[in-house]
Amino acid sequence: METKTKRILILGGGFGGLVTAEKLAESIGSDHEITLVSPNRKFTFYPALVRLAFGKLKEEDVTFDLAEKLSDIGVKFVEGEVLHLKPEIHRVQVAGKEFNGEISYDHLVIAMGRRLATEKIYGFFDHANHLLGVKAAQKFAKAVDEFKSGNIVVGLSPDAFLPVPVCETAFALADRLLADPAENDVKISVVFPKTVKDAFGGANIHETLEEAFSKHNIELIEDFPITKILKNKVFTSDEKEIPYDLLMLIPPFRGQARLMENRITDDLNFVEVDRYLRVEGMKNAYAVGDIVAYPGPKLAHIAVAQANVAAENIISELQGDEPKEVYYHEIAAIIDQGGSDSIYLNYGFWDDSVYRLKTGSMWGMVKRIHDKLWRNRHGKT
The missing domain is CATH 3.50.50.60 (FAD/NAD(P)-binding domain)
Known part of the structure; x- marks a missing residue:
């Protein structure tokens, strides 16, 4: 038939x-x-x-x-x-x-x-950089090149469900600007709206990530949900503030x-x-x-x-059959620090017995090789 x-x-x-x-x-x-x-x-x-x-x-x-x-x-x-x-x-x-x-x-x-809901944070469009797009990443690159000294804030907005590039950006900035902290008038802060654990869907990555940030002279700030941005300052709804001279913020998602x-x-x-x-x-x-x-x-x-x-x-x-494949929700992510503090995380959202956390230089290399192979395989044939 x-x-x-x-x-x-x-x-x-x-x-x-x-x-x-x-x-x-x-x-x-x-x-x-x-x-x-x-x-x-x-x-x-x-x-x-x-x-x-x-x-x-x-x-x-x-x-x-x-x-x-x-x-x-x-x-x-x-x-x-x-x-x-x-x-x-x-x-x-x-x-x-x-x-x-x-x-x-x-x-x-x-x-x-x-959708990147930048309108949810007052002043985002006027003052913040992000890198979720080629043009946005290039604009941020220019801002980094022009940065001389001062406070850098890299953060995750409330309802922004993408913590990995926040961490990788902080490490990349530290590698470029804090090679010799004594000779640089630069401070880098990483801001999360809730806890690091919340940002990663409940995975226990806080201790490992905090230690890596500390080794690279990066300040970790949790429970700081940014709701307003003015020139050179970010604010929470209760008017807590952090000064900045360069800002990269992943906007809210919708x-x-x-x-x-x-x-x-x-x-x-x-x-x-x-x-x-x-x-x-x-x-x-x-x-x-x-x-x-x-x-x-x-x-x-x-x-x-x-x-x-x-x-x-x-x-x-x-084929006339009922669906058979069931989706299992888990995270398998690599935070590429560029060196020995790169982190691999595998965590089951629906089964917290699935948990692997490893560190080492090889994980950054694994990510870069995987990314290149994926692009080559799925790009134009």
Whole structure:
């Protein structure tokens, strides 16, 4: 019996969207139609942006042409913004340069990522640097180059679920500016809105990280939720303050507000899913990556793991079976200090018996090699 061609529509071209497309194309691409919609033609490898900011990599090392990559594997690419999901008629409204209209689907994957909610902190746009994007990382690089002396604050905003680049940025600054602290009028402070343990989703990394910061003359400040930024000072809601001359702050994260109308999101507009990553309250739909309403950091490897689970379950459905793959939520992260204080962390959010914490120079090397291999494997073929 001939199988009817199904249309799989993927919304988002980050780690989750790309890996979902790759896995589906490899398994069922010749039998079904796969389309990916993204507002960006370029794929950005976010874990390497700290190295870009500090001159270790070039822009071409952290980006590649997403449209060309998808074309090579038989996936249609549409450059555009998602305006509305219309699940009752299995369509998505998209607005783009070359396409404006609705795209029909049989199976949907929401991989639209997080939004940087800089408006949640007064003065962020005017005074803060971040590095979640190529241009942002390059802007921060220029600010570092122009910095001469004074106080540097590197921090995590409330609801910013990405602690690794905060730590790596602090270490990179220390390596550049504090090689001989006695000869430098520089102070580096790392700020977390709650505890380090909270920032890493409950993992017991505080002692190891605090020791590493101390060895590199970095001050650790916990329980300092920044709500306001003025020129040369950051503030909490109760008016505690820290002076700065250079500021790098990961902004608050939010999901996509346009999904609120579909009643599938939590209070921060992240999409709620079941253990198979099916969207709660929406038929034939999965969600993967930063858009998913799971606790803890939002990291690339989590998006990749979710993409593999969602793709496997869609394949099962296309074969007439029920979803079988269950997602297990864990963190596997490396903080690359650049030397012997690099940290590897593996922690199970739903099973705290899964816990590995190791340090050593090899972990930074492992991360850099892994990142390069990943970019080579998943970039344009």
